[in-house]
Amino acid sequence: MQTKILLDEEQIPKKWYNIQADLATPLDPPLHPQTKKPVVPADLAPIFPMELIKQEVSRDRYIDIPDEVRDIFRLFRPSPLFRAHRLEKFLKTPAKIYYKWEGGSPSGSHKTNTSVPQAYYNMKEGIERIATETGAGQWGSALSFATKIFDLDCTVYMVRTSYEQKPYRKIMMQVYGAECLSSPTTRTQSGRAMLEKDPDTPGSLGIAISEAVEDAATHDNTHYSLGSVLNHVCLHQTIIGLEAKEQLAMVEEYPDIVIGCVGGGSNFAGISFPFAGDKITGKHPDVRILGAEPAACPSLTKGLYAYDFGDVAGFTPLMKMFTLGHDFVPAAIHAGGLRYHGDSPIVSKLVHEKVMEAVAYHQNEVFLAAQTFARTEGIIVAPESAHAVKAAIDEALICKKTGEAKTILFNNSGHGNFDMSSYDAFYQGKLVDYEYPAELVKEALAHLPAIP
Ligand SMILES: *Cc1c(COP(=O)(O)O)cnc(C)c1O
Numbered sequence: 001m002q003t004k005i006l007l008d009e010e011q012i013p014k015k016w017y018n019i020q021a022d023l024a025t026p027l028d029p030p031l032h033p034q035t036k037k038p039v040v041p042a043d044l045a046p047i048f049p050m051e052l053i054k055q056e057v058s059r060d061r062y063i064d065i066p067d068e069v070r071d072i073f074r075l076f077r078p079s080p081l082f083r084a085h086r087l088e089k090f091l092k093t094p095a096k097i098y099y100k101w102e103g104g105s106p107s108g109s110h111k112t113n114t115s116v117p118q119a120y121y122n123m124k125e126g127i128e129r130i131a132t133e134t135g136a137g138q139w140g141s142a143l144s145f146a147t148k149i150f151d152l153d154c155t156v157y158m159v160r161t162s163y164e165q166k167p168y169r170k171i172m173m174q175v176y177g178a179e180c181l182s183s184p185t186t187r188t189q190s191g192r193a194m195l196e197k198d199p200d201t202p203g204s205l206g207i208a209i210s211e212a213v214e215d216a217a218t219h220d221n222t223h224y225s226l227g228s229v230l231n232h233v234c235l236h237q238t239i240i241g242l243e244a245k246e247q248l249a250m251v252e253e254y255p256d257i258v259i260g261c262v263g264g265g266s267n268f269a270g271i272s273f274p275f276a277g278d279k280i281t282g283k284h285p286d287v288r289i290l291g292a293e294p295a296a297c298p299s300l301t302k303g304l305y306a307y308d309f310g311d312v313a314g315f316t317p318l319m320k321m322f323t324l325g326h327d328f329v330p331a332a333i334h335a336g337g338l339r340y341h342g343d344s345p346i347v348s349k350l351v352h353e354k355v356m357e358a359v360a361y362h363q364n365e366v367f368l369a370a371q372t373f374a375r376t377e378g379i380i381v382a383p384e385s386a387h388a389v390k391a392a393i394d395e396a397l398i399c400k401k402t403g404e405a406k407t408i409l410f411n412n413s414g415h416g417n418f419d420m421s422s423y424d425a426f427y428q429g430k431l432v433d434y435e436y437p438a439e440l441v442k443e444a445l446a447h448l449p450a451i452p
Contacts, residue, residue: 109414133208137169139227160203228264237270265344325444
């Protein structure tokens with residue numbers, strides 16, 4: 001009974017898989033925030049390196065992973081694929097549950113899969129500092145690690161609620177040598193405007209993005225970096241699914257269901273795109289692909305598929321995606337992460353076209369699933385990852401009813417070792433199952449930008 005399915009360092013993939021090559025129709029282009037015309041590379045050059053701008057729009061099926069990046073990946077890749085024997089037994093399910101474990105990277109999540117190449121391409125272009133935002137702090141710590149590896153400075157705008165509630169992530173960034181600020185700050189125009197409007201604002205990812213983009217756009221030596229949503233980020237994360245496919249092949253398996261949790265969509269894209277490609281091209285037309293999101297931030301299940309800004313201030317290009325409106329501010333009581341108002345344009349398109357499905361869960365049921373996982377498999381997962389655990393358990397329980405021995409693959413995106421205050425709130429009964437109100441969705445959607 002094999003539990004860990006491992007690859008050698010030499011088997012770290014040499015190329016990322018670009019699903020844009022296999023989409024039935026091309027993506028709707030991002031639009032310039034003012035002119036509403038398609039964005040051209042020159043628009044993005046002040047904040048991104050050219051190599052990433054090229055990857056963003058590339059339709060080549062495979063893109064080389066630079067050797068210098070693969071060298072850093074040796075610190076934590078290939079990541080193990082586990083068979084969750086003990087969870088299966090506990091559930092008394094005939095299903096086979098496999099999970100890819102991304103929590104063993106330096107920052108404890110999948111985010112290093114993109115922070116390392118992003119820091120690398122910026123370093124190659126002579127950039128000296130990267131500005132970014134972070135919600136719960138995982139992206140900030142992943143980028144802090146990667147920038148230090150390539151000798152760059154890093155400024156992180158951290159959403160105020162997390163800055164106050166998750167001091168350990170902030171200290172982690174300090175250990176890696178980054179500067180971490182509570183957003184909104186008084187350092188940027190957009191931060192000052194937000195504070196003027198509401199001095200007690202809990203902050204949001206949208207506001208923090210505005211601050212980081214403004215910082216990068218107003219400093220020549222500084223670029224901006226995003227940890228999710230964008231096509232090049234999803235591209236970098238496909239290393240997860242490519243490895244998983246190899247590992248499953250070693251035990252002569254192919255998944256019936258592929259599951260990931262969805263915030264901006266990058267780890268879900270990472271585990272699923274190599275399989276979604278098989279589905280679109282007819283190699284495996286029946287594979288189900290399921291994204292799990294919080295009911296408190298239900299962009300895929302309740303949002304509108306429309307052009308919207310990526311941030312509150314309206315600095316970023318407009319992207320066609322599932323959105324709750326760019327002025328969405330999540331409930332402060334929500335502990336489960338995954339708070340972004342929008343979603344990856346590619347994931348959104350594939351959900352819209354029914355290649356992928358989505359499901360939304362309440363936070364108490366999600367933490368209960370995380371507890372079950374910890375007590376059977378041993379890992380205390382991040383609250384974000386717990387959404388994928390919950391979906392995998394639900395699918396396995398359906399198999400128990402139908403008697404089908406389906407193969408379920410899910411991405412376990414990271415550990416929850418810094419999330420004990422969220423677990424504590426769960427045990428103290430303080431977590432409210434908050435359904436984002438339909439009226440608020442409606443109201444926010446009324447502010448969507450008009451597209452000529
Ligand atoms: C950031 C994060 C997520 C959500 O981001 P995606 O881009 O949707 O993957 C999920 N899990 C963990 C552990 C994270 O750190």
